[in-house]
Amino acid sequence: MKVGIINVTGYAGCELARILYQHPEARLTSVTGRSAAGQNLAEVFPHLASLNLSITPELEGSLDLVFSALPHKASAEAVIPVLEQGIKVIDISADFRLKQANEYTEWYGVNHPDPSYLEEAVFGLPELHREAIKQARLIANPGCYPTSAILGMAPAIKHNLIENDIIIDSKSGISGAGRSLGLTTHYSEVNENVMAYSLGGHRHLPEITQELGALSSDTLSITFLTHLIPMTRGILSSCYAKLTPEYLENGSDPTARVRAVYEEFYADHPFVTITPQPPQTKQTLGNNRCLVYPTVDQRTGRLIVISCIDNLVKGAAGQAVQNMNLMCGWPESMALETLAVYP
Amino acid sequence: MKVGIINVTGYAGCELARILYQHPEARLTSVTGRSAAGQNLAEVFPHLASLNLSITPELEGSLDLVFSALPHKASAEAVIPVLEQGIKVIDISADFRLKQANEYTEWYGVNHPDPSYLEEAVFGLPELHREAIKQARLIANPGCYPTSAILGMAPAIKHNLIENDIIIDSKSGISGAGRSLGLTTHYSEVNENVMAYSLGGHRHLPEITQELGALSSDTLSITFLTHLIPMTRGILSSCYAKLTPEYLENGSDPTARVRAVYEEFYADHPFVTITPQPPQTKQTLGNNRCLVYPTVDQRTGRLIVISCIDNLVKGAAGQAVQNMNLMCGWPESMALETLAVYP
């Protein structure tokens, strides 16, 4: 099967190319890029030289599935014509993640190019929507922060363990800010430094609210705060919510009960592991796994969940390949079995 | 005036020596260390060669004030005889921070060597206890995490802005784990990595609870979670608490009102700055400042406070010198005026 990547020159795009290189069924045959069009992929990314591809301004040749790694708005504009040719699309941008067009406008500051696709698009988090993904022709690949946050809190919300007030404190490596240039990606500015950002509200919040909200009978109140820390890859989200009094009183050892709920929830999902010890982002480097550690702060009756991913793999390109595998009827883990690179 | 440092060979000890080198009134004349006794200070710390001191097993010469940078328990045992000679003591360990001896036993796993000093000792956070510090002969220098957390939340608690349920999510550089060897200080293990630790409860929690609790008419419920991030120095604490409904309803623009409370609270304190933008730890490197940024998450009515320090300066050695300055009647900022090293 032949696949293409629109905008291979960002980090999500080049990571997709890296993973697809080891895919036994999907062959990457066309990659596009704007400023780099005309160059060999190896000139921009020497580590991808083995792919032996040229970057073209537009997709070339017949393709069965296309990934888009364009920024929002540009992505919708580019993939709708692809869809209309009958080609499956996995969109890594934010363009099809939100079900409500007005929310898109509110958070992204532009009107959606074509809201008619919002209902059809499937939010590509296999642990919540695996069956719908299998049938989909348009996947909205989740954001990196939402992947860690939703996987961290979904079991607790779905099973009514907690009250509706949730805090998600996320720490991300710098590659989450992309390959574009700016002071927040400048080495000397961000090395030996940690900062909180987007205190007025991060664009990934509405995705989290939408997906966790759909699991709850209640309206959720979510505070979501993002931080940049001096490492290249990885997101660790620390999630906090009060256990309900009923749950706390309803038996002994709430941590063991919570862990059992989480293990059951993800029993059938190969890429979420409930870890026996608090996980570290390094344990996911280059790998598609999400490591989740739920525990209870006994002094306050609060659930704490630590959730770790590689933002470019489970948070972007790896999850996109996982979605492709499901859409194409291949084993969900195909090309995603390699272990994390540690240390 | 002559001062000494017991156990100069850890990071707090050598940072004290660095700061004292530029102090115009206090002269460092005696430093001790256990395994390094007999060596010149320059052999262990080449950057301190200008001090031209030898490390001795015990303090030498007549001294007016002594800092102890020993681990807990050993520190109390070492400084009580010093106190009894009439020498002022600033203890950087945890030994005199908690007012309740049973709390000490609970968190440190040993009985306190001499609880009779717990009442006398002054918790050395000048922004809360300046007048008592001026009169003290025994200072319990606060922990690094508590310094950032208490300074971040004290105004909100003192002025009843918030409900009694508080979350403090702290991110620390690796030097906070000290100079001793272990996998959590091993470069290859912690570089390109972030981890939460002490999920069962960190030893700095009771200090935070004690000091913030003393400002509140209510009993506080505090969840405190610590993370190691890949940088050498710096702590950033992200603090979360619901504003009370009364406060939220009582006027317009809660962020502006909160900021005014914070600015007033610290108006007279040279080392706490309420910043116009979210602060970064790098803005405090090598410097005694605490940068505090309070804001309100309008969607949830939650107060968010970001608080940054250099864990070895305002979180340890710089604060110790600030305390010495107060105890000795010198200007509070003496030897602490140098700006942060940026980038």
Place this chain on the structure above:
Amino acid sequence: MKVGIINVTGYAGCELARILYQHPEARLTSVTGRSAAGQNLAEVFPHLASLNLSITPELEGSLDLVFSALPHKASAEAVIPVLEQGIKVIDISADFRLKQANEYTEWYGVNHPDPSYLEEAVFGLPELHREAIKQARLIANPGCYPTSAILGMAPAIKHNLIENDIIIDSKSGISGAGRSLGLTTHYSEVNENVMAYSLGGHRHLPEITQELGALSSDTLSITFLTHLIPMTRGILSSCYAKLTPEYLENGSDPTARVRAVYEEFYADHPFVTITPQPPQTKQTLGNNRCLVYPTVDQRTGRLIVISCIDNLVKGAAGQAVQNMNLMCGWPESMALETLAVYP
């Protein structure tokens, strides 16, 4: 085929386990470790949980090939009995690399446990000794520095391009210092720092001299200096030697002629790439490739060669698997095809 690893608990050992997990022919069935014996491999290395192995004090079950990742001396003592059972051995320690037992004694400070194996052992650098490796039963896997240095200088020496005086200035990530604890692996000591070390002579020098010397009709004079830089993985060696006057005068554009020699030398070797631009260690992360960039400093007539590897892959575990593939008649690249993890 069943393989075992003696001392899986260091970085070379756990990296071997990671790579073997994706090997279609070799199955890792036994791993040993001293202090960790009795633990599940996942307890020590969570990223290896999928291997589902227990660490035992001694190798267990029938095995066809054994890797040893023990320190020197201990390794020879452990693998000789294995060899004598007729099992092939790939030794990652230094114990069989030097052909002269007295050199071993000089550099390692102990007598060799059994010098009778030194002649038989094959220095496991496939780009120099591929045919011998295919026939070998005992492989001395090269050191990480020597791999980068020898691959960088071998073509120039073999083809008499340079005079016999060579400088190799190598920069290594901290994982090269292993997983054991010490100030040179302590994060706060080595982060934001660079240092030269072993100025009196690094143990990897005699390997380099032996292997490069065997390619030369002349006696080589090699200065080899090693540096630790603040990153986890990667070695970059900058190699300097004067081109001979004959070579410089013998035609136009010495850089082009040198590049042609290098390309020809490695034409048949899948893991050495002569790069069009100066390479970066990041382009090899997690990957078995050695990137080599030869150029000529026109002002001084000096050959400069930049050579990059991942010290734990081509510098240790990946090369060991490459050697196993050759010994077993499998494709040389088996299990080693994954691309570098970038960024």
Place this chain on the structure above:
Amino acid sequence: MKVGIINVTGYAGCELARILYQHPEARLTSVTGRSAAGQNLAEVFPHLASLNLSITPELEGSLDLVFSALPHKASAEAVIPVLEQGIKVIDISADFRLKQANEYTEWYGVNHPDPSYLEEAVFGLPELHREAIKQARLIANPGCYPTSAILGMAPAIKHNLIENDIIIDSKSGISGAGRSLGLTTHYSEVNENVMAYSLGGHRHLPEITQELGALSSDTLSITFLTHLIPMTRGILSSCYAKLTPEYLENGSDPTARVRAVYEEFYADHPFVTITPQPPQTKQTLGNNRCLVYPTVDQRTGRLIVISCIDNLVKGAAGQAVQNMNLMCGWPESMALETLAVYP
């Protein structure tokens, strides 16, 4: 005395401001910047808030001495009118470092704006030109790499210890590449990475050749190669040259003799220390010291010198203040006494 900084918004400029803040004689009263004109200095650099200065498009008020931290060419154009007003100038750019205008054109690709000043300008390395600096009205502050390299090799050349063929392999932190944006300052590209660059010749080579050449009776052949390593500040240069046969034969223990030459050479210079152990860049962080360690590779008769500085202090702003102190008749170390920030 009142001083100004032209272009305070780069790293050399803001570091100058940091150091001048603690200077008891020079008061910084005017700072300029192009894109940032009109902003308060604290908006661009929060750590400089205490200076309480506004950034203006042009220098303001009467000034006694001006530092320029503009890029080359723009700097000469800006400072010549200042000089002509009778104000002393310390130029941190490359515009007045080279004595030959044609060399400037060759390396910087533009004609010098006014070569008539090249003879008058004094190369501001106090360890070589202290007396001339005291009399100068125009100082060409040396580049960061040349400072480390020249200080590392000057004694050996001056005293004819070595042959005329020298290799300087330098490793720099990323701040050396400035605050401007590009892939070589992008965190995700340069973190966990090391690369050689400017293999065709780095612009700092002619400065090194000029200054070391002036100490030699012979013509020097210098290979100079620069590397970027993942840290913010610091340069370590490893310098290599053959000792002359006469020197080697002329007595016992060449290392001791070389060290004696170096110690004597710098005996009167407060900012160069001949270290007993190989130095580390971290031992200079934020500090104006150059640490030099000469030794002899006994196997090859080669002198190896390790030289460390903080590229923004002794390599730029600190050295500029040292020059100002000399020009103004103040103690050479004024405002430069603070110790390195370690760890």
